[in-house]
Amino acid sequence: MMDKKHIRIVKVIVWLLASIPLVRLFWLGFHNDLGANPIEFVEHSTGTWALVFLLLSLSMTPIRLLTGQVWQIQIRRQLGLWMFFYACLHIITYVWLDFSFLFDEMINDVFEHPRILVGFAAFVLTIPLAVTSNSYMMKKLKTKWKTLHKLVYLVAILAVLHFLLLVKKDLTEPIYYAVALAILFGIRLYYQAKKKL
Amino acid sequence: MIIVNKSKQNPSDIQPSEITSKTVFDHRRQFIKLAASAGLIAGAGLAFKSKAATIANGETTGDGRLIGRANAPAQPTQALKKGEIYNPRQKIKGVKKTAYGKDLELDKYKDITTYNNYYEFGTNKSDPVVQARTFQPYPWTVSIEGEVKKAKTISIDDLMKLTTLEERIYRMRCVEAWSMVIPWVGLPLASLIKWAEPTGNAKYVEFVTANDRESMPGVNSPILDWPYTEGLRMDEAMNPLAILAVGVYGELLPNQNGAPVRLVVPWKYGFKGGKSIVKIRFVEKMPQSTWMKAGPTEYGFYANVNPKVAHPRWSQATERPIGGGLFAGRIKTKMFNGYESEVGQLYAGMDLKKNF
Numbered sequence: 106m107m108d109k110k111h112i113r114i115v116k117v118i119v120w121l122l123a124s125i126p127l128v129r130l131f132w133l134g135f136h137n138d139l140g141a142n143p144i145e146f147v148e149h150s151t152g153t154w155a156l157v158f159l160l161l162s163l164s165m166t167p168i169r170l171l172t173g174q175v176w177q178i179q180i181r182r183q184l185g186l187w188m189f190f191y192a193c194l195h196i197i198t199y200v201w202l203d204f205s206f207l208f209d210e211m212i213n214d215v216f217e218h219p220r221i222l223v224g225f226a227a228f229v230l231t232i233p234l235a236v237t238s239n240s241y242m243m244k245k246l247k248t249k250w251k252t253l254h255k256l257v258y259l260v261a262i263l264a265v266l267h268f269l270l271l272v273k274k275d276l277t278e279p280i281y282y283a284v285a286l287a288i289l290f291g292i293r294l295y296y297q298a299k300k301k302l
Numbered sequence: 303m304i305i306v307n308k309s310k311q312n313p314s315d316i317q318p319s320e321i322t323s324k325t326v327f328d329h330r331r332q333f334i335k336l337a338a339s340a341g342l343i344a345g346a347g348l349a350f351k352s353k354a355a356t357i358a359n360g361e362t363t364g365d366g367r368l369i370g371r372a373n374a375p376a377q378p379t380q381a382l383k384k385g386e387i388y389n390p391r392q393k394i395k396g397v398k399k400t401a402y403g404k405d406l407e408l409d410k411y412k413d414i415t416t417y418n419n420y421y422e423f424g425t426n427k428s429d430p431v432v433q434a435r436t437f438q439p440y441p442w443t444v445s446i447e448g449e450v451k452k453a454k455t456i457s458i459d460d461l462m463k464l465t466t467l468e469e470r471i472y473r474m475r476c477v478e479a480w481s482m483v484i485p486w487v488g489l490p491l492a493s494l495i496k497w498a499e500p501t502g503n504a505k506y507v508e509f510v511t512a513n514d515r516e517s518m519p520g521v522n523s524p525i526l527d528w529p530y531t532e533g534l535r536m537d538e539a540m541n542p543l544a545i546l547a548v549g550v551y552g553e554l555l556p557n558q559n560g561a562p563v564r565l566v567v568p569w570k571y572g573f574k575g576g577k578s579i580v581k582i583r584f585v586e587k588m589p590q591s592t593w594m595k596a597g598p599t600e601y602g603f604y605a606n607v608n609p610k611v612a613h614p615r616w617s618q619a620t621e622r623p624i625g626g627g628l629f630a631g632r633i634k635t636k637m638f639n640g641y642e643s644e645v646g647q648l649y650a651g652m653d654l655k656k657n658f
Contacts, residue, residue: 134628140428141409141417141624142480203622205631213617220615270615273478274596275425275525 107176119180123187126154127194144202151195156264158188160285163261167292182238185257189235192228220270227263230256261286388438390556394467394549397487403471409482409625411551417624418558419476420577421525422511422518430558437517439561439578448584449504456497458562462548465493469552470545472568474575475607475639481621486566487549492540494582500536504584507539508532509565512578526592532565532576533589533603535648543568543644546579569641571605602658606649607639611658 107115130150133139139146162184165177204211215221234254236242243250265286268279416431423433442458456464467487475481495507513521513529521528538544547566548555555561560577567574573593583589593601600614609619620632638645649657 139628141413142427142622143628144622144630145480147628202628203632207620207632210617210620210632213619217612217617218615272425275421277425 112176112179115176116180116183119183123158123184126150126191144198148195148198148203151191151198152268155188155191155195156268156282158184158191159257159261159264160282160289162188163257163286163289167289170292170296186235186238189231192231196228220267223263223270224267227260227267230260230263234260258290388435388440388557388561390554390561392554393552394462394487394554396467397549397552398466398468400468400470402469403473403483403485406471406473406483408471408485413625414482414484414550415556415558419478419572420520420558420560422513422520422528422530422578423558424520425525431556433519434557437514437557437561437578439555439557442562442580444563444579445581446498446584447581448508449501449586450584451499451501454498456494458548461489461494461546461563464497465489467548468545470547470566472543472566473639474566474568474572475621475635477571477573477601477605477613477618479616479618479621479635480624481633481635481639482624485551486545486547487552488545488547488566490542491544491546491565492542494546495539498582498584500584503586505536506585506588507534507536508581508583508585508589509534509576509579510581510583511576512580527595528592529580530576530592531589532574532591533585534565534567534574535588537648538567538645541645541648543641569606569638569645571607573601574605604649604654604657606645606654606658607635608637608654608658609635610637611655 130139130147134143134147162181165181165184168177169175200206200211204214215225234256237246237250237253246253265279265283268282269276272279417427418430419427420430420434423430423437440458443455444458444461445453445455447453467489469485469487471483471485473481474484509532511530511532512518515521534544545566547560547564548562550556550559555564560575563579564577565575565579574591588603591601591603593605594603607618612618618635621635622632623630636642
């Protein structure tokens with residue numbers, strides 16, 4: 106078991122590591138090195154990192170189940186918030202850089218194309234999770250908090266689906282994420298089934 | 303409000319010759335200069351010696367590439383030594399300027415040659431420039447088959463001499479809703495078709511492209527039904543806008559852009575432009591293209607650029623011009639990619655929603 110001081114150090118390290126993708130985007134942007142289609146690059150990068158942090162936050166419980174370690178549960182909130190942060194950047198990129206605030210175009214895009222609708226739904230569902238992620242709301246909501254935060258499973262499924270619907274033909278990359286998510290769900294289900302027996 | 307500003311990077315009055323001399327292309331790879339070098343021709347001869355000893359003049363491999371040739375080909379389409387990397391940055395001589403797209407602002411050479419959809423060399427747009435390095439486009443032959451007076455082949459050198467090569471500055475609209483402006487060098491497809499002498503039964507033209515397992519890593523995975531094929535209706539193929547491109551920016555085509563010869567039909571989505579063509583087949587019935595087989599509800603035979611007909615998964619109403627930077631925004635996509643006056647009559651009376 107880690108003491109408070111060590112946890113604080115771990116949290117700072119996680120914070121520094123998690124900001125690398127953002128720093129990288131600024132670095133590449135500053136050096137005009139975002140490639141031929143910089144908007145697509147930023148859109149894909151922020152989207153991918155939101156998904157990565159979502160999967161990382163969902164890995165903390167399976168790690169406890171598999172190893173008995175519990176300290177990592179304390180960085181789960183931070184990982185979840187990083188997911189929300191990159192998801193916000195992803196949406197801002199879409200609304201601002203990609204669609205230049207052309208709202209009627211975007212509304213068409215959201216309702217005509219399942220990929221966008223799925224992604225948009227995933228983002229909307231993360232908002233209550235982010236808003237209630239602080240200790241105050243946790244205490245206030247009590248047992249309801251846990252129920253509410255089960256939404257994250259739906260968000261994860263929608264996010265992976267959003268990625269799967271994006272690619273034209275080669276599904277390799279989104280399938281990696283789908284498999285990772287399936288494994289994380291599998292571990293949970295296995296332990297749940299074991300408990301019941 | 304949509305603002306497109308590419309002028310910082312692309313002065314519109316730039317000449318290909320200026321670009322060649324000014325562009326400092328990032329040579330991450332070891333380019334070997336193919337420019338007239340007697341030593342190299344000798345070297346190439348040596349390299350072929352083991353293979354070529356028993357190979358007759360102009361024998362081809364399964365994918366249509368020549369694997370040996372007795373006479374050294376004329377510059378610049380020189381055979382490479384094994385393991386040598388093809389350097390496309392050689393000027394093509396005698397290219398006639400045309401009025402096509404003279405007012406458009408060109409995309410940068412670097413963007414055109416590093417952002418490519420060429421699944422034979424990987425499915426990420428940054429893959430082909432790296433993965434296509436060892437692909438050897440010269441020498442090359444294209445075979446003419448099907449409904450023609452007589453099946454025959456044509457070498458890339460002869461193809462480039464069929465008629466005067468022209469520079470055509472065309473918009474290229476990808477089905478993924480981005481676009482570029484590219485200065486192609488090529489010849490009207492009609493010139494080749496006339497030379498091919500199709501019979502009265504020829505109603506469509508099918509383009510079969512290279513499918514070389516050794517130099518094209520992508521064809522080893524079943525992403526698409528290889529080889530990649532595309533097709534045009536005969537009257538589309540004869541339209542003066544349709545060209546066979548052999549170069550870009552006044553220079554030979556880089557591998558990742560479809561060297562040594564590719565189709566360019568600017569009023570259609572980019573995927574219609576088959577790259578590294580090895581076979582042109584004249585047929586009576588509408589051929590099934592690779593993308594039609596891959597997604598019949600998403601990709602049709604015609605694939606004309608049409609802002610009113612959405613792809614099932616994304617809108618085609620607007621597009622993002624490449625080269626505008628982070629804050630350039632989108633522009634409205636035009637019917638037939640802005641070439642309606644040239645090609646609109648080909649589709650008179652057709653339901654373009656059905657024939658997408």
